[in-house]
Amino acid sequence: MKRSWMCASIFSVVATAAFADPIGEWRVADGTAHIQISRCGQAICGKIAWTSDPGVDENNPDPRQRGRKLLGLPILTVKPNGANSWAGTIYNxxxxxxxxxxxxxxxxxxxxxxxxxxGTNICGEEDWTRVR
Incomplete structure (x- = not known):
């Protein structure tokens, strides 16, 4: 009896760990892009995997980067920040x-x-939906 309880507990921990993983492809709230999130060393990184407007990075403040294609553009780097959460930076x-x-x-x-x-308390939030 103890053995089956222990196996069930281990399965529960494994299932929770899988639930807590953002690795995959996510559709942004307005549906205009998909972001592919993957591991990059100790961090988690995201890049634009699909966009409804596959142009270039024309709004970049660095003129040398304004010709970069949006498709494949790295936009997100975060590190673990507690259970089921990560913190870092995102490029818009x-x-x-x-x-x-x-x-x-x-x-x-x-x-x-x-x-x-x-450096401010000016924030916005949105939910992304898993595609894969």
Whole structure:
């Protein structure tokens, strides 16, 4: 009897760990892009995997980077920040700005992104939906 309880407990821990993992492809709230999140060393990184407007990074404040294609553009770097949460930075190609970012798993299929103007309490949040 003890053995089956222990196996069930181990399965529960493994299932929870899988639930807490943002690795995969996510559709942003307005549906205009998919972000592929993967591991990059100790951090988690995201890049634009699909976009409804596959242009270039024309709003980048660095003129040398304005010709970069949006498709494949790295935009997110975060590190673990507690259980089921990560903190770091995100780049918004729409306005060419970097923001303080935090990610938190809301469920297996929903990832909450919060972005804040660096050094302020001006923040916004949205839920991303898992595609894969």
């Amino acid at each position: 190609a729409r306005d060419g700005q970097n923001y303080a970012a935090s990610l938190a798993m809301r469920s297996e299929k929903v990832l909450r992104l919060e972005g804040c103007v660096n």
